[in-house]
Amino acid sequence: MTTLQRKSVNPIAHLSADDIEAIGRELDAIRDEIVASRGERDAAYIRRVISVQRRLELGSRAVLLFSLFPPAWLIGTAGLSVAKILENMEIGHNVMHGQWDWMRDPKIHSTTWEWDNASPAEQWKHSHNELHHTYTNVVGKDNDLGYGIMRVDEQQPWHPVYLGQPLWNFVNACFFEYGIAAYDLELGRNLKSKKRRRSPEFRARLKQVRRKIGKQMLKDYVVHPALSAATGSFLHTLAANAVANLVRNLWTHSVIMCGHFPNGVETFERNSIEGETRGEWYLRQMLGSANIDGNRLMHIMTGNLSYQIEHHLFPDLPSNRYQEIAPKIRDLFDRYGLNYVSGPMPKQVGSAWAKVFRLSLPNRGAAKIAAAAPRPVSGRKQQPATRWQRPATDSAPAHAGS
Amino acid sequence: MAVNQTLRSGAWRVVELLTTPLVPTDYLDVVAPLRNARVLRARIVAVRPETRDSVTLVLRPGRGWRPHEPGQYVRIGVDVDGVRLWRAYSVTCAPGGLSVTVNAVRDGAVSNHLIRNARAGMIVHLDHPAGDFTLPATRPGRVLFVTAGSGITPVMGMLRSALHELSDVVVVHSAPERDAVVFGDELRTLAADGRIRLIERHTRTGGRITPAELAELVPDLFERHTWACGPNEMLDDLGAHWARAGAEELLHVERFRPTVIAAGDGGKVTFGRSGTVVQAAGDVPILEAGEAAGVLMPSGCRMGICFSCVLPMTEGAVRDLRDGSITTAVEGDNVKVQTCVSAAAGPCHLDV
8 A cells, every 4th residue: 555655644554464454354244244134124125215216206207297387397306306316326326236136136136237327237337346346546447536537646647637627527527427438438548549449349338338328318308208298398398307317417426526535535556456455455445435424314315325435345235234334334443543534515525626626736735745755666465366365363264164 | 900019019119218227017016016927926815824834825926927737836936034035836726726835844944934924915926837747638547646745735736626537536645643734624525525535644653654555555556647746765765666567657756856955165066058067166266266167257356346247056055255154046046146255065057
């Protein structure tokens, strides 16, 4: 974790290798406890959320058939916005993480779920589950850090083009679902060279995205408005759908900015994760994520990503259980002298935006000195990562049965 | 007609667009789960106790159900503590209806759950009826049924629907004791009315019936078509006896598939589509074992978080290398497992 060592205050200087493995053991114990107690109550929770979401969406769509009348437009648009947020956050994101695979319900399963978003589930699962969650906050590996269009770390060299990044970020927020689709496609990288543009793999994925976007657009901007045409509400319904998508985009973008951008969150260098153990991986998730404080409604509307730290430690545990383990995780942070980054939404969003503005300009002050410091040589052994292997305890083997 | 069809499929495509990325039935399921013909379900209409540890569930299947033939079984999917588990049960009623009788299996997750918790109004999942333990279309003149324990259930399905077409029926049934005979009253009534000859055996006092005893009790054994269902040892004995007499074609056997898989350490992993078979150690992820054998495996994070490597296990047992938990699948199951953190815990079959 070499990037950390270059900060003026290294947040893990006080931890020994044994401490890090001990943290790993404690976290595995928390995971075991939740896995063992998953059951009826959790299954009922996700089924209920799905049922509420579908009823809300159906109801709102029905009301929007009469969106010529302003109150109907308002109610329908608000309902549809909430339905879309629930669908993307608490349902889609979490189902695709495999959080509900243990139920063995083929309808609520990571391998079958498709969501109301421009990005096809399959592609999103690759860029989000695999790249972002494995390489969380590793500059150059985790493209969620700035989505490849922004400078989000002092270590990244400044270029005049970054002056415009507050504007890009705002545009990206408004069209977030398309931004994600483009990001899953690695559009920037793949459009650069002719060879990449023409590769069959890229073209197949591009076609997949185009089909998905086409269907989504047809639904929201043609078919549903057309149904409303009978009451003279074509344009009103079209506008309602556009607003609902915009609201959902702005909301999800804000929630996601709060997860890894606010002040206090650490980033890591590429070579710092070579041969990383399970304990070190856990530690990186702890230092690389930030929470949002709020009430129950807030947690549900963020898909429990307000518990981003807990989610990053255990991305496949049911989202409704993060709240329950948060105090234990916080206690772990306290005992090992680590910084549990959490704050109310306006503060976290503000902090993330401040960073976007700050890094649009060249480094100044302490950041400039730190960035200019010589890079330490990585002293790690190069081994294939076996991060599923649990830190060994003195008395028991790493896992049962082997 | 053709115009009608074009219109209907066109209209359906518009409806599908309205609900994309979901399908219209996903919304239908929220309000009317039995109307979805693509996902077979049934509502429990009544729960009738049979013996101390068995109950009959009367079911009303939803759209898409194909009627069974007497003697066939049906797989029922039940959510036990949030996890959907499937078990096969013989249909015990005549075609046109659907009822199954569930006998408690020791440590059986599904049977005990149903016996304790099944209530009228509950929804269960269904598969289409299957199995060839059935009577032929031209009914044989003389028939023998040899059953033990819950082996009576498919036979009861046959008796209830086809007894009026059979002229000479002998039923030899074994159970631990008189009170444990499932459908005991009904069988005894049929015998009292002279419609069947019933030989009831209580194994707790009389021990298991041997083929020699059976030959004594039913002298015209090999002049009858015989249907037998019960524990494997009994069926093995009967099979050997009929084979010795050169009368195999007269014996029809139904084995209840064992649902208990003893989890071991490592095992033979079969990759179904490629036909590759490897002997995998108990601490090697199936993903690695497959790759080492040249199987094209989907993979991702290799640490159990991204779910890109998930594959269906159609039979066998695997162990989660992180926490040691065991996941099993029996024939007919399709349990998805994370191959990067799961190792073989006995022979297993993956659909890749």
